[in-house]
Amino acid sequence: MQFRQQALAKLQSPEELDLPVRFARPQGWLVLSVTVVVMAAASVWAVTGSVTSTVNAPAVLTHGEGSYILQSPAAGQVTAVLAKEGQRLPADSPVLKVRTAGGDAVVRTVAAGRITALAATIGQIIATGANVAAVEKVASPDDPLYATVYVPAQNAGSIAAGAAVDLTVQTVPSQQYGVLRGKVKSVDRTAQSAQQIAAFLGDSQLGEQFTKEGRPVAVLVRLGTSSATKSGYRWSSAEGPPYALTSMTMATGSIRLADQRPVDWLLP
Numbered sequence: 001m002q003f004r005q006q007a008l009a010k011l012q013s014p015e016e017l018d019l020p021v022r023f024a025r026p027q028g029w030l031v032l033s034v035t036v037v038v039m040a041a042a043s044v045w046a047v048t049g050s051v052t053s054t055v056n057a058p059a060v061l062t063h064g065e066g067s068y069i070l071q072s073p074a075a076g077q078v079t080a081v082l083a084k085e086g087q088r089l090p091a092d093s094p095v096l097k098v099r100t101a102g103g104d105a106v107v108r109t110v111a112a113g114r115i116t117a118l119a120a121t122i123g124q125i126i127a128t129g130a131n132v133a134a135v136e137k138v139a140s141p142d143d144p145l146y147a148t149v150y151v152p153a154q155n156a157g158s159i160a161a162g163a164a165v166d167l168t169v170q171t172v173p174s175q176q177y178g179v180l181r182g183k184v185k186s187v188d189r190t191a192q193s194a195q196q197i198a199a200f201l202g203d204s205q206l207g208e209q210f211t212k213e214g215r216p217v218a219v220l221v222r223l224g225t226s227s228a229t230k231s232g233y234r235w236s237s238a239e240g241p242p243y244a245l246t247s248m249t250m251a252t253g254s255i256r257l258a259d260q261r262p263v264d265w266l267l268p
Helices: 003-010 026-048 154-159 194-201 204-208
Strands: 054-063 068-073 076-081 094-100 103-108 114-118 131-136 144-150 164-169 179-185 217-223 249-256
Touching: 054 164, 054 217, 068 114, 068 194, 094 131, 131 249, 144 154, 144 164, 144 179, 144 194, 144 249, 154 217, 164 217, 194 204, 217 249
Parallel strands: none
Antiparallel strands: 054 144, 054 249, 068 131, 076 094, 094 103, 114 131, 144 217, 164 179, 164 249, 179 217
């Protein structure tokens, strides 16, 4: 009680009323000033600045029109294989000969293209509608390659035509030769099913692989060309790999998304 009375008496003493009150030390004012400046700068950057982001997704090097799966119109036994993998054929060319109950039938190409896979061998019994070959739709060896990137559907709206794309090609050591350059040509706004992907690529396994985590959106990428490289395409390195690229080569695409203002993240 004695100490409490002394404290009250000191507060009530009129002799203390004319003393200045210290609200903050100089160091405190310095910290407050720096904090205000930083917050002001952050606010300006949030409104006027931009943030660049990318999305990575699996990709395949193909010709622009894709591929198709050739099916047998009749059931029977394969007696002859009339085409080879890698062979380029015009439309209506013979691929297989099948012996049926009504006589021999010939399986022919639907459109001009290159045989990328043969799924039938001599002596094999096949059913009507069986997949016997995959044919890439390419009429000329000079037709350019494109890359088809299968991005998650939620990112499709942020991809603009002309956006920069870097492609890490599976058959090219990126540490030595760099990445393949390209730009977005078009974005398919409809999500692709496994069947649609398989029909375009001529490979049912890729259709299943690319839809494991949901139905993706196909982004068609035009590859940059260069007369200074062996492949004929533009790379992040000066010369790129010392060999040509082939279709149906797997890659990983890194697509630059549309720039965003930081303040947009706070808006509903």
